[in-house]
């Protein structure tokens with residue numbers, strides 16, 4: 001009988017975070033570091049699931065530039081409320097839920113602190129649940145390939161607390177492929193910036209969850225292969241950069257420009273102009289200007305859907321305020337070569353993988369589907 005495969009995806013498990021899980025009692029002797037992708041989890045998770053780089057599946061950031069009428073356009077009415085109200089997390093959550101219900105979206109959607117008047121210029125590339133959908137940007141996921149082959153696949157609902165996700169796996173000891181998504185570490189590291197008590201406590205709990213999932217699958221009478229992977233690590237924030245001066249310059253010079261201030265990326269499309277005119281907007285700010293060539297070189301979408309240019313901050317810097325949040329102590333989303341862009345891989349046997357793109361083909365080979 002073929003062993004069952006337990007695939008544990010831990011958001012923000014980088015090489016620096018992985019030893020905590022081992023210290024917490026998880027016994028997985030093979031430890032490796034994988035090259036990550038440019039962008040946030042919105043780009044990295046699709047790469048893990050499909051084996052394709054962001055340039056192929058088209059995901060990189062939560063918000064993209066709208067083509068034509070945006071489904072988010074009705075959210076501009078949030079602007080009729082006073083800012084103290086419309087920026088409240090609860091108000092944004094309710095508005096996001098209403099929108100998702102109207103359009104039938106079941107993917108991850110958070111409105112963060114996007115200025116209401118910008119919603120008509122924005123779209124969300126991920127409208128479907130990544131783990132339940134058949135494909136991402138036209139590329140099938142390994143979960144779907146396994147389902148289509150008639151294998152027993154169990155995934156966990158990311159909307160539920162982590163404990164309940166583990167219970168979902170425990171209810172399916174017959175699964176051939178069990179996919180456990182653990183998201184708690186990312187939130188703790190954004191809050192704390194480093195491996196403090198919060199991250200250590202979470203790691204102890206996570207080790208127990210993974211042991212429970214292994215036990216459940218073994219109770220089906222089979223061997224279990226376990227792989228635990230992250231999508232990136234986390235950098236401690238040393239500098240904050242106020243983007244409002246650049247925003248004012250962009251709006252003054254290019255009134256029709258597309259702009260989005262992500263945590264580490266200022267994304268902009270200003271229409272035809274010399275790159276020097278764009279570079280000039282960021283004068284005095286540390287970082288690097290990526291044009292279509294720079295994005296393509298990094299395997300990122302370069303067709304302008306996230307903006308024609310990206311001003312990328314150096315590791316450890318953060319735009320505050322940004323459209324996705326305020327001051328936090330930890331962040332990721334830096335250049336591919338940075339430490340925090342790398343992901344950890346822990347496994348009980350050797351996994352032939354050097355980058356996130358290698359994981360999906362490895363899973364398919366393990367399942368005998370490739």
Ligand SMILES: [Zn+2]
Pocket residue numbers: 012041186187190332
């Ligand atoms: Zn994160």
